[in-house]
Amino acid sequence: MKELMLMKGNEAFAEAAIRVGADAYFGYPITPQSEVMEYLMAEKPYERTGMVVLQSESELGAINMVYGAAACGKRALTSSSSPGISLMQEGISYIAGSELPCLILNVVRGGPGLGTIQPSQSDYFQATKGGGHGDYRLIVLAPSSVQEMFDFVSLGFELAFKYRNPVMMLSDGVIGQMMEKVELSEQQPRLTNQQIDELYPWATTGKKPGKDRRIITSLELDPSKQEKHNLKLQEKYRKIEASEVRxxxxxxxxxxxxxxxxxxxxxxxxxxxxxxxxxxxxxxxxxxxxxxxxxxxxxxxxxxxxxxxxxxxxxxxxxxxxxxxxxxxxxxxxxxxxxxxxxxxxxxxxxxxxxxxxxx
Amino acid sequence: MTQNFDIPEIRTPENLVYKKTSVLTDNVLHYCPGCGHGTTHRLIAEVIEEMGIQSEVIGVAPVGCSVLAYNYFDIDMQEAAHGRAPALATAIKRVYPEKFVFTYQGDGDLAAIGTNETLHACNRGENITIIFINNAIYGMTGGQMAPTTLPGMLTSTSPYGRDVQMMGNPLKITELLALLPGTYYVTRQAVHTAALVRRAKKAIRMAFENQKLNRGVSFVEVVSNCNSGWKLTPLQANKWLEENMLPFYPLGDLKVNGELVKKSE
The missing domain is CATH 3.40.50.920 (Rossmann fold)
Structure with missing residues (x-):
């Protein structure tokens, strides 16, 4: 039987995070998306599924926590709004450079600067053309309903892990705040540590005896190697462009x-x-x-x-x-x-x- | 002219008194001769080997001279953005509470750009180990003034000495962190003499052992030299450290088992 609920976009995103079996959410309050963490804290996903929810000291803290958890092969996500997303750009660039999967929700508000708390779509350039330093791309999904705020969490993680690339949901204050009927999907289990070890040979989970150590980094000082790394990223983006247009x-x-x-x-x-x-x-x-x-x-x-x-x-x-x-x-x-x-x-x-x- | 110091007849098992720990890789350290980083790396690696936790450790490297720390430790590691290591470590420990997690950070990384991440990870009481190398200078970028640069100290961005009226005061972040309820063990060590190396190793061991207790942050500051940045020979740098750094950054435990250590004076 279909499970239907009347929810805000921000709440649908939070509920989806629990249901897709996400491992960790890190965030910092900012209007108009604070309901995401409020919903998660009220729902106690650490009891429902074992999912970690932590309020960080800043958006910088939050995105770097996402980096740490993602580098462990975990499904990590965060949400914020425009000024907060600007603060996260440093971490997003590192995540893209280190080829880590994660999901970032931007419930866009008007800018520039402190701007306004009202809805806007003025972060399109930032989301689609790079945002932080260096040649990189995010996969950017644009939900236009509360249902898509729910559905794109699953799709987002799927794409993020398929390409080892950060995915951004570019929403806005309208979609985040409005209430609509949502058809909920069934609860998926979180991956076990053993499954993560088997599925993600790049994840830092502790060096196994007889195996090579795993290093997550975006640093390569030798320019010829750094160019090679960049070419590999570009090749990945061409593949995404060929396969993932929606x-x-x-x-x-x-x-x-x-x-x-x-x-x-x-x-x-x-x-x-x-x-x-x-x-x-x-x-x-x-x-x-x-x-x-x-x-x-x-x-x-x-x-x-x-x-x-x-x-x-x-x-x-x-x-x-x-x-x-x-x-x-x-x-x-x-x-x-x-x-x-x-x-x-x-x-x-x-x-x-x-x-x-x-x-x- | 190069001299061959490797004399095979001396290199025999019965003469073996010291062996490199298996937790360090065979990569040649890029650190300057005489620098405390190499020694501190070895101590951490030895502790990991002796505790038998090589497969259970996840380390976080900083930005600074030790940015390539992951080349030397034979363990899983993540490279953080400048100052953000405690945020990464927070998340790693939260998603893998059974693992041993540590950050390795310099003074610019930990006490300037990363002060916020450091302070809040410590205040939340994350169950992690932080190793803090304080050489009072930005070594990698060429010897600029650091948050821990002493008053009057010469650096490339305080070429006439650190004028505290103009440039502000050095930050005794270790003293600050000891006051937070989330720190369980806070100590200041050094590695420029054999006796101090032995003492520092005990401190690092305790800082890792504490993670089994789940009581909060274990924080080990290592007051170190930077002979290149200080423009001194290694021996001169060690002497300068004794005469200038240690009076300002006195060695010893600041907090043990969650209790502040009372100073006898």
Whole structure:
């Protein structure tokens, strides 16, 4: 029988962490995602599954705890919001450089600086283009419902361990705070230490007699070896780009105009699309689910079909750069965004489509 | 001209009085001749061998001169970002409570950039061992002023001596950590004489043994030299350490079995 619950996005993420058999959560409170740790502490997963939950001294502490646990082959995760994620960039770069799997949730709020506690999507560049120092990529998943806040925890860990790469869920204050019905999956057991030893020959679990010691590091002072390491990372990213693109299209079959949006913006655009269709405008919606790897191919394909694209984001125009790359600028690609915590209405989006793309 | 010091007829089993511990690899240490890092590495490795816990230890290397510590210990190790070793160690111990977990950190790493991670790991009472090498200077980057640089001491970023009015005071972080409820054993040792090496080894042994008790952090500071950074010969550096470092950083236990050690004076 289906297990259904009415939950906040942040709570769904926390419950999913327990149910997928995560080993450890480390975090530091910040609005609008503090419910994640509050939920975990209230649920006592250390009693339910043996999962560790620890409130760290800072986001720096939290991400480095994730590093330590991930380097042991454990399923480790953290969550934060924009200013906290900025603080974590050092650790994320080390985790990517050391090729460790982990899951990081960013419930984005408006910036720059202390910004606001209201929703935003202004961390797109940071999430998809690197964020910290060095040439690296995160696999970035963009949930647009509370159900996906739950489901992407399992998917996130699967991808993280498949590629030994950090995965980020790029959510926002809307998705984190709103309540929706969630279908819960069954409780998965945590891996035993023996299973970890067998599955992850790279994990530091204590040197076994007669076996080589295991070292987790991102340091290589010999430039030729460091270049080789970088080439290996790049090869991995090409593999991810070839295999892991995910997106959703709605009413694109006959579309003459296209909205492209992710996360909460995609929800608003879905309504705008319905309003447009009711007015007789043939508009479709493309929702990238993986922001890295970005679905360039479907953008290119739809660019051969539609007359113009409106990219709707809660920022000043970030994903639009990837949409332009995908469309090769063959057709008109415009941006409509609100920022600083402001959220456009569906009518506003349709208005922008009519003014910037159709009427122009 | 190189001289051959290896005389096979002397190198016989009955003449063997000292042997390198198997917990150290055969990699040649990159440390400067006379530096305390090599000695401290050996003591940790010997303790691990004597306790028979090689397969149960996970170490965390810092950023600083000992950034490549994992090349020398034949155990599983993780390389931390600068100052973050106690955060890594916290997580390792939390997910593997039955393992022995230690960090190895210098003064810049532990007492400047990583003060927060150090202080909070100690205050939470993580059941880990922290080995803290204090040579009052940033050795790897070329001898800059450290949080533990003595007043008046010359470094490349205090070329006229550390002016505490302008540059602030040295931080006696070991004294600070001893006051926290989460530390169980806090001691200050040195390794520049044979007698002190023996004493330091006992302290390191106790710091590892304590993890069996699950009572909190065991913290061993090793006051060390940095002859390259101090611009002295190894012997001069040891003398300078005795005359300048030890009066400011006096040796001995600060906290044993969770109790502060009362000073007799």
């Amino acid at each position: 997106y959703e299209t709605l009413q694109c079959e006959d579309a003459e105009y296209l909205l492209v949006a992710f996360g909460s913006s995609a929800r608003i655009c879905q309504k705008a699309m319905d309003l447009g269709r009711a007015k007789g405008i043939k508009v479709g919606l493309l929702r990238p689910i993986t922001l890295y790897p970005f679905p360039y191919a479907i953008v290119e394909q739809l660019s051969n079909q539609v007359k113009g694209i409106l990219v709707v984001e809660l920022n000043a125009g970030q994903m639009i750069e990837d949409v332009r790359i995908g469309s090769h600028d063959r057709i008109k690609v415009k941006h409509y965004g609100r920022f600083g915590g402001m959220i456009p209405s569906p009518v506003e989006v349709l208005d922008a489509l009519e003014k910037q793309i159709i009427g122009d």
